[in-house]
Amino acid sequence: MAAKNWSFRMTPTRAVLMALAAIGGALMVYRLVVGLGPTTNLNDQWPWGMWIGFDVLTGVALAGGGYSTCLLVNVMGIKKFAPIARAALLTSLIGYLLVMVGLFLDIGRWFNFWRPFVSWGHTSILFEVFWCVSLYTTVQLLEFGEIATEKVGKRWHGIFKKILPVLLIVGVLLPTLHQSSLGSLYVIEVGKLYPLWWSLLLPIFFLMSSFFVGPAMVSLESLLSSRATGHKPEYNILQSLIKVAGYMMLVYLVLKIGDLFYRGAAGLVFAGNLEGNMFLLEMIAGIIIPLVICFTPKLRNSKAGLATFSVLVVAGVILNRMNVVFTGMSDYIGGSYFPSAIEWLVSIGLVAMGVLAYLFIVENFNIVPKEQHEAETDKETAAVKHTA
Amino acid sequence: MSKAVLVDITKCVGCGSCGVACKMWNNLEYRKESPMLGKDSKLDAENWTNIKLVETETGAEKQSIWRFVKNQCLHCEEPACVSACFSKALQKTKAGPVVYHANLCVGCRYCMIACPFDIPKYEWGKVIPRIRKCQMCPGRIKEGNSPACTEVCPTNALTFGEHKDLLKQARATINNDKKYVQHIFGEKEAGGTAWLYISDVPFKELGFRTDVTTQAVPHYTESIMHLTPAVGLTWGALLTGMYVYNRRRNTIANEENDNKKGK
Ligand code: SF4
Ligand code: SF4
Ligand code: SF4
Numbered sequence: 022m023a024a025k026n027w028s029f030r031m032t033p034t035r036a037v038l039m040a041l042a043a044i045g046g047a048l049m050v051y052r053l054v055v056g057l058g059p060t061t062n063l064n065d066q067w068p069w070g071m072w073i074g075f076d077v078l079t080g081v082a083l084a085g086g087g088y089s090t091c092l093l094v095n096v097m098g099i100k101k102f103a104p105i106a107r108a109a110l111l112t113s114l115i116g117y118l119l120v121m122v123g124l125f126l127d128i129g130r131w132f133n134f135w136r137p138f139v140s141w142g143h144t145s146i147l148f149e150v151f152w153c154v155s156l157y158t159t160v161q162l163l164e165f166g167e168i169a170t171e172k173v174g175k176r177w178h179g180i181f182k183k184i185l186p187v188l189l190i191v192g193v194l195l196p197t198l199h200q201s202s203l204g205s206l207y208v209i210e211v212g213k214l215y216p217l218w219w220s221l222l223l224p225i226f227f228l229m230s231s232f233f234v235g236p237a238m239v240s241l242e243s244l245l246s247s248r249a250t251g252h253k254p255e256y257n258i259l260q261s262l263i264k265v266a267g268y269m270m271l272v273y274l275v276l277k278i279g280d281l282f283y284r285g286a287a288g289l290v291f292a293g294n295l296e297g298n299m300f301l302l303e304m305i306a307g308i309i310i311p312l313v314i315c316f317t318p319k320l321r322n323s324k325a326g327l328a329t330f331s332v333l334v335v336a337g338v339i340l341n342r343m344n345v346v347f348t349g350m351s352d353y354i355g356g357s358y359f360p361s362a363i364e365w366l367v368s369i370g371l372v373a374m375g376v377l378a379y380l381f382i383v384e385n386f387n388i389v390p391k392e393q394h395e396a397e398t399d400k401e402t403a404a405v406k407h408t409a
Numbered sequence: 410m411s412k413a414v415l416v417d418i419t420k421c422v423g424c425g426s427c428g429v430a431c432k433m434w435n436n437l438e439y440r441k442e443s444p445m446l447g448k449d450s451k452l453d454a455e456n457w458t459n460i461k462l463v464e465t466e467t468g469a470e471k472q473s474i475w476r477f478v479k480n481q482c483l484h485c486e487e488p489a490c491v492s493a494c495f496s497k498a499l500q501k502t503k504a505g506p507v508v509y510h511a512n513l514c515v516g517c518r519y520c521m522i523a524c525p526f527d528i529p530k531y532e533w534g535k536v537i538p539r540i541r542k543c544q545m546c547p548g549r550i551k552e553g554n555s556p557a558c559t560e561v562c563p564t565n566a567l568t569f570g571e572h573k574d575l576l577k578q579a580r581a582t583i584n585n586d587k588k589y590v591q592h593i594f595g596e597k598e599a600g601g602t603a604w605l606y607i608s609d610v611p612f613k614e615l616g617f618r619t620d621v622t623t624q625a626v627p628h629y630t631e632s633i634m635h636l637t638p639a640v641g642l643t644w645g646a647l648l649t650g651m652y653v654y655n656r657r658r659n660t661i662a663n664e665e666n667d668n669k670k671g672k
Contacts, residue, residue, distance in 0.1 A: 058533035065453060065530045068518040096648050098655030129516025129531070129538040133496070136515055140497040146630055147519050148495035149637060190652055194645045198637065205633045209493060209523045211622055224633060 029381055038373040045370010048363050052126055062361040071360035074346035076123030076368055078203055079339050080116055081154070082231045086242075087113020087161065088196035089235030093265065095189045102262060104255055104390040107168060108246075109239050111388055114161040115375045121158060123371060146205045153199030160192045168386055201228040207345055215349040216286040217300045222276065223345075229273045230338050236266040237311075237334035244328055246379075252389045260321055263330055267315035270334075274308050299340070299348045307337015411486075411603065412505040412550055413572035414559055415579055416479055418608035418615070419588070420566035423460055423477035427558035427567065431458045431481075434546060434557035452480055454532045454541040458558060465614045476608070478615050479567070481543035481558075482507060482528045483595060484603035485625070492627035493523035498540070505572065505603045506545035514540060525599045525621050545603070572603060579607050600625025 029035075052060045063070045090109035094102045125131055142148050167181035204227030207214055220226070240263060243254040281287040290297055311333045313320070320326035347358070360368075383389055425446040432439065438455045450459040458481035467474050484507045491499045491507060498514035501507050516538055521529045532538035546556035554560065555569035568575060576596060583589035594606040598621050606612070613619045 054536070056534065056536040056538065058535070058538075064533060065521070065527075068521040068531060092648075096652045096655070098651075098659060100659075127517075129518070130511075130514055131516070132537075133513070133515045136498075136513055137495040140495070140513055142495040142497045144492040144627065144631065144634065145495035145519070146634065147493065147517065149634070151495055186652065186656075190645070190648045193648055194641065197644060198641055205630060206519075208629050208633060209489060209626060211626065211629055212525070212620060221629070221633075 028384055038377050041373035042370050045367050048367050049126055057129055060363045062358055066354050066356045067358035070358055071364045072123050072127040077120050079342045080120040082234055082338055083238055084113040084116030085231035086235035086238040088193050089232045092193045096193055102258055105239055107388045110164055111382055112242055114165050115378050117158045119371045119375050146202050149202045150199050153195045157195040160188050164188050172386055200231040203227050213353045215296045217289050217296055218345050218349040220280050222280050229269055233266040233269040234334055234338040236262040237331040240327055241331040263315055270308055270312055299344050303337055303340045303344055306333055411572045413575045413603045415568045415575040416606045417566050418476055420564045421477040422564055425460055426561045428458055428460055430557040430561040452530055454530045457543040463615050465610055476610055483526055484545050485599050486601040487625035487627050489523040489525055489626035490520035493519045504550050506547040508544050508547050509540055511539045525626055579605055583607055597623040
């Protein structure tokens, strides 16, 4: 057997990340030992807080880059995006694993986590979310198996290659279902969630935004990891990728405006209250400005433009989820909720764990295209031909 | 048949007997910091019912008056909490009560989010918390008794009986006596509830959620859920089609390339 050559460079940033991850990990254990009351600021008015709003809802949305890239590359066959497909898959996989951890921490009776599988409470949107997210995480693990077995357990590689087409299709189907379901979760808040956000179209809005945040996340990640690892980002690819996002955002914007008028809620946008202003911020900074960047070739083709676009879109989607969970609910619920220190530290710890895992895997597996990337794609097309 | 309770707010004197009976029957703790009777009373894990004092004004002279509103789970005919529970820990029984089974519960709290009246509460202080709310004393109903709280009410502000009959009785009362407002709270709210209220003071002033939808809340999500299989199948078929098509196209393109190279 060949030497496996695991490597993990230590840098000051990584040391900080490790410390944060360790603190987060310790607090997670503490949370399981003492319960939710002493560790979070949740209460009967605010039963869902940061862990659901940020770690789960936002986490799943931001991990949308995995399925949107997969759809473009593997299903629609747009091969020019292929070089970033693996990185997108990896982020998505790590994202989902973190979401699972976040969910597990948030449920009070965690030893019952398997119940819904057998109880079959199929009238609940949460049921659909639960099934899809667990299945999709499994599918992604298997998809990653195809990458991992290039290095470890090589004799399984053939099997993974064979089942890959099925995995890829299921791996696009499931996220489509649960990304939208996460929006449907809030449909039950009829009359509670502020009309700027409540709509029967919530599932469609959640789905579309998870799709267009994908390219932004992938770009952001490529820009960041190019600094960390020294690989040069594939600018051309990223620029055409965000154009795809741009078209989707355009449709989203039109649909959103149409929906507001249809429901007679358009007047609330300029009401000047907290909700109206947050909504404006979300739409202008998160959608309209990025759209301008995206469809002005000069801006799109500059590195700064690409970075700004990505940051704004990601921030916009985060803000959108936060608005649904917090801003849009605060008027109805009254009272206030601000996450406790432990809620923050656990969330930060989770992100730190994710970043570390990403860096480790990128260093040790074939994720980002290297010099031999030409050869790799050839091998891949050959394999595709072989399975065909 | 389905049982119900009619609450006549004009008859309640705020004695709090129902609250005491509820605590005793269900073994609930008394907590000084969380009273079940009065202005600051509210529902929580140990208060499955509370009797809230509401001060409001009436008539042309704006005379100040007191009313007492007994809160508890309304036991909706089509409960949002039941439809929201992916673990079937909340179940609507034939007799009317919406009952919680802790052994099935995951503790996700989606029921708390879903309930249009914000009834389910949580044991935040416990390591392994439960959802807590009025169960409508299903054990007592099964044995042919009335719920503990209705049993002890000295003024007949709480009447237990068949849903149909109580609705008729409520209608007759508000029609025959001018002092009542022409509204039976719970007849249409959230698609209809087992607990019904009549009052001489507008419900809004008493803190009732009068803007609640009259559609059964689960219908909103069901309309989406029912679409899921069809959307899933179509989308799946579409994806497979695209995949196969593009793979073929690639193969052909590659073969052509090979041919060219070969020549
Ligand atoms: S009032 Fe709330 S908790 Fe009670 S049955 Fe209706 S939805 Fe469920
Ligand atoms: S907290 Fe328990 S009862 Fe409520 S929805 Fe979740 S699993 Fe069901
Ligand atoms: S019906 Fe039973 S559980 Fe509900 S408030 Fe009355 S006594 Fe308490």
